[in-house]
Structures are given as C-alpha cells and as structure tokens.
C-alpha cells in the first residue's frame with residue numbers, strides 16, 4: 373500500500389473562496405489526496421487567491437516566494453497551483469512572474485482540476501481561465517461525511533456566483549464572470565446532504581446573493597426568500613444566513629422572510645460603501661443614502677432584534693471631506709454590530725482606477741483611522757447591549773481551556789461557555805454575562821425539556 377498524497381489548500385479573500393477550497397479538496401479526495409495543515413508535507417499546494425485590493429493580490433507573490441524557498445531547501449517536488457481571482461485576472465502573468473507555479477486555474481474551472489493536474493504532472497505548465505459552458509457544480513463531488521464533520525456544524529453553500537453590477541471600483545465582475553444562480557433542486561440536495569451529515573447552520577453565499585433567481589422545481593425563477601422558505605423545511609436545519617447582499621436587491625419578500633422564518637438569523641451584512649450620494653453615484657452603486665436608511669427601517673420593523681453589518685470604502689476618487697462626513701453620519705445614524713472598512717485601491721481594468729482625482733494616500737489613511745474608530749465604538753456599544761440578553765448559540769469548537777466550548781450568537785459573535793451541558797453541533801440557550809473585545813461569555817439557561825429541537829439526536833458532529 374502506498375501513502376496517500378497530501379494536499380494543502382490556503383484560502384485568501386471571501387467566503388466563496390473558503391467554499392471553493394472545500395470543493396477542490398472534495399474533488400481531489402477522489403483522486404486519493406488527503407488534506408494536511410502543513411505545506412512542507414504537501415505533494416500539492418493550492419493557493420486560492422483574492423484580487424479585490426492590491427494588497428490582497430500581492431499576497432500571492434509573497435506566499436509563492438516562501439514556497440519556492442521551502443521547496444528548494446527541502447529539494448522537494450511539491451506541485452504548486454494558483455486558483456481563485458488572481459488566477460483569473462493574471463493567469464499568464466503569474467506563470468511569468470513565478471516560475472515555481474505548475475498550474476493556474478480560474479474559479480469556473482475547478483471541476484477540471486484532476487485533468488489539469490495530470491497535464492501538469494506530465495511536465496506542462498497549465499493555465500485554465502476559461503468560462504466553460506458546462507456548470508462546474510454538476511461536476512464537483514459532494515464532501516464525505518468525514519470532511520463535513522471536520523469542517524464543523526456551520527457550512528456555506530454557494531447559490532449564486534458572479535456579478536453584473538459593475539461598481540466602478542470592483543474586479544469581481546471580471547474575475548467571477550456574469551451573475552449565475554444555481555437551480556433550487558441542486559441547492560436543496562446539497563443542503564439536505566449537509567444536514568444529514570450533521571450541519572445545523574447554512575450560510576447561502578453569492579457575490580450578489582439577494583439577486584438570486586434560480587430555477588425552481590416548478591420551472592419558475594425563485595427568489596432568495598422563496599428558496600429560504602423551502603430550506604426552512606429541511607428537518608434538522610436550525611439556522612439560515614445569507615451573504616453578501618446589495619441594497620438594490622432587498623425585495624419585500626426578503627424583508628418579510630426575516631419576519632416569518634425563525635431559522636433566518638436577525639443579522640444582515642449589507643455593504644453600503646459610502647454615505648455620500650455623489651460618491652455612491654460615482655461608484656455606480658445605483659442607490660442613494662436614503663434608500664439605505666429606508667431598507668434598514670423596514671428591516672427593523674420586520675425584525676426588531678435585527679443587527680447590521682456593512683462594508684465601507686474611504687478615499688474613492690473625488691471623495692471630499694464633506695463626502696466622508698456623510699459616511700460618518702450614516703454610521704452614527706445606523707449603528708453597526710460589525711463592519712469592514714478599506715482604503716480605496718485602484719484596480720487594473722476598472723473605471724475608477726482611471727479617474728484623475730485620486731485621493732492622496734495620507735488622506736485615505738487618516739479617514740480610515742477615523743472611520744474605524746467610529747465603527748469600533750459602534751461594535752463595542754452593540755456588544756455591550758448584549759449583556760444580560762438570552763439567545764441561542766451554536767456550539768462550534770472547543771475553547772482554550774478544558775471544558776470550554778465556543779459557540780456563535782445569532783450576530784456571529786463568539787460566545788465562550790464553561791462546561792456546557794451540550795456538545796459541538798448543539799444549540800444552547802445562554803445568557804450573556806461578560807463582554808470582551810473579541811468574544812462574549814455566557815451561562816446556560818436551564819434547558820426546556822419541552823423543546824426537543826434544541827439538542828439533536830445526531831451524534832455526527834461529535835469528534
């Protein structure tokens with residue numbers, strides 16, 4: 373018997389890359405690869421890359437530099453593949469800049485990995501950045517029970533990929549291609565299988581997830597809300613989330629779903645980017661700040677315990693102090709439980725990169741620091757407001773100390789519990805007793821025996 377070959381996958385960027393990395397690992401499991409956490413042990417290294425900002429994209433080259441050195445020192449013949457959005461955007465350029473790379477594969481070609489690897493093994497340097505006509509999802513094998521178990525009780529499922537919105541700063545429409553929704557039946561199969569394997573929470577992901585319009589079993593296009601109504605009927609699926617949404621696609625039925633589906637978590641990540649109408653127009657976001665406020669108001673009316681998260685860009689070309697002040701004002705007025713904020717990074721091939729009114733780096737740095745102080749304070753206020761509240765957490769992993777487990781609140785906060793009367797994969801009702809900078813602490817509320825949905829018969833997630 374020979375040793376199984378070892379695979380090391382490193383994901384950069386967004387959750388879709390995390391999901392894709394899992395699917396690549398599932399595909400290669402069929403070829404006899406087992407995953408390792410140690411690149412030095414690996415026969416194949418895959419870097420699943422992100423092109424969203426310059427810094428993200430440059431990471432791949434420093435990582436490749438390290439791999440080249442390690443490979444030389446060990447005299448190993450580890451094969452190196454670059455996948456993801458940098459692969460799509462810079463395919464041939466990667467081959468030129470990094471001779472250590474054997475294979476470049478774009479996000480729509482992952483189902484071809486076994487075949488591409490065979491070519492690379494035969495000594496060819498392979499670049500596949502096609503947008504093939506066949507649907508890769510039809511060819512990507514599902515995870516084994518062991519793989520699902522190792523990934524924990526909260527899973528991602530891609531339901532929509534690509535983007536037709538063309539915000540003037542963004543590379544995603546170029547790296548991921550046109551917006552495509554998966555058929556409802558396929559999503560349902562995947563979700564049911566994950567739940568059978570012990571998953572309790574599913575996050576539906578897409579670059580524009582609320583623009584989802586997949587074909588339903590009735591031949592009609594289903595909205596995201598309708599898809600979630602159906603998923604809420606999957607026995608054993610306790611929690612649903614979706615990300616990332618665009619303000620333009622927050623339909624009435626999606627807002628109503630937050631009122632009607634107890635499985636749907638009261639938490640919404642809704643990137644707004646800027647609070648200035650002038651900048652929103654220049655970004656081609658195609659909504660105004662008032663539209664954002666109106667959505668939040670309707671959301672909070674549907675679900676009073678709704679909390680929000682968002683993405684912000686500072687220093688977009690032409691952004692003045694007054695524009696930036698509008699962003700700060702939007703944050704103060706809305707209140708965010710969490711948020712990501714970035715300095716604008718000009719990306720090759722995007723319209724905003726060509727503007728001649730680029731904001732100086734020093735101004736971007738200053739604005740980012742100010743925005744982040746405000747967002748931090750907003751987050752801290754939200755966390756503090758959770759003290760004394762009681763909610764369910766989904767236990768996901770062991771804590772640092774013996775007997776501790778860490779779960780996620782409805783708002784994705786980490787909650788540490790000592791000696792919980794429950795195991796990984798269980799939902800546990802806790803009261804929040806302490807609030808720290810990175811996590812909360814909770815104590816279990818005496819369990820209600822009349823609520824069998826809480827602890828589940830499946831032992832699948834227990835190690």
Ligand code: SAH
Pocket residue numbers: 424425541542543544579580616617618643645683684685714715716717718719
């Ligand atoms: N589809 C999502 C987000 C995609 S990218 C949406 O429509 O909002 C994730 C975040 O990266 C964006 O929300 C934006 O805040 C940030 N981002 C994208 N391009 C950027 C750029 N060129 N410079 C700085 N931040 C950027």
Ligand code: SF4
Pocket residue numbers: 535536537538539542543544545579580618
């Ligand atoms: Fe990028 Fe805009 Fe599409 Fe989001 S909606 S992925 S920011 S182009």
Ligand code: F3S
Pocket residue numbers: 384385386387388389421422423424456457543544547548579
């Ligand atoms: Fe990055 Fe591609 Fe995601 S550019 S953010 S990995 S879609």
